Amino acid sequence: MFATLFASLFVQGILLGLAALALLAAAPRLQKRYGPQWLCRLWVTLAVLLLVPLLFAYELFWKKRPSLVVSTVRPFGAVVAKHRPTFRLVAMMLGLAVLIVALARPRYGDEKVLIRSQGIDIVLALDMSGSMEAYDVPRNINDARTLIAAVKNKEVENRIEVAKKEIRRFIEQRPNDRIGLIGFADQAYSFAPPTLDHAWLLAHLEQLEPGMIGQQTGIAAPLASGVNRLKKSDAPRRVLVLFTDGRNNVDNRLTPEQAAALGKEFDVVIHTVGIGSRNAFVLVTDPFGRQQFQGIEDEFDEKLLRSLAEITGGTYFHAADADGMKQVMDEINQLEKTTIEQPKYIEFREYGPTLALLALALLMLGFIAECTWNLRLP
Secondary structure, three states: OHHHHHHHHHHHHHHHHHHHHHHHHHHHHHHHHHOHHHHHHHHHHHHHHOHHHHHHHHHHHHOOOOOOEOOOOHHHOOOOOEEOHHHHHHHHHHHHHHHHHHHOOOEEEEEEEOOEEEOOEEEEEEEOOHHHHOEEOOOOOOOHHHHHHHHHOOOOOEHHHHHHHHHHHHHHOOOOOEEEEEEEOOOEEEEEEEEOOHHHHHHHHHOOOOOOOOOOOOOHHHHHHHHHHHOOOOOOOEEEEEEEOOOOOOOOOOOHHHHHHHHHHOOEEEEEEEEOOOOEEEEEEOOOOOEEEEEEOOOOOHHHHHHHHHHOOOOEEEEOOHHHHHHHHHHHHHHOOOEEEOOEEEEEEEOHHHHHHHHHHHHHHHHHHHHHOOEEOO
């Protein structure tokens, strides 16, 4: 009997020891995920569970066993009957173990991050003058034949298409910012006020084409229009980005410098982007209807664009070609970051009540077994 008892306790001890080692190995992660209180309850539960095999051994081996087992007590009249402990013991010990685990309030949770963002307001002013039809030759193209093939395959696009492509990518990367759109040439036209409806904004962006509102380049009007859009904004930061490939050649009541000064007065930061390179061309049609390349010179006024940005604390950028425009937009995207808060919370599912009901059912089953099944004489 003692050998059997020793073997039983030895096996149960090994199992509980392995459980303790597993808990010890997982302790840092459990404490980080569920907190020290949950971990403390788990250790207490494990300690109490150590009593279960001792109670089982007491009932099975040390308690006085019956000498005669019968199926009914009717022949014995008033003799008090007791049941054989095996089934009752298993049910009640299991119920006790489940109850102890239930008291530890086991639960499972997923850590989630709730992102609260505070966006900024941005207005993008894009040059739509005739010169935006020009193509800037990439550095990796050195001959006319390769250039013609690249243009036909749309591997090389004109300036306005390159700008639209990168502006589209910029908008898609900033879902929490209100973004507006201004097109300008001889005059400025507001295509979209600052909005979070970026799908609607992108639809307007696709409509922009060179020459729609003139062939010349007036820089003061889009600056003044953008500042007017942003001056009443309640956003923590207001930004105007001006894209142009030309010089200011349109007379206006305000000079570009005066328009930039208005931006400074209303806390609007102006970034300027000069588009184009010295290796650029336009497609022209000869008298025979054939398209030919005609070279053009770099026209934008770098000194003016740099000055406009400096007045408001902004930055001047130069985009010589498609790769340059992509790099510029990435820099602006990093420069103008949205403030994001990430409060964490853990969503738990409690298993304590379910286990408590299961423990109650097992204890009741053990009680019923004690009163009905496998009765024995004392």
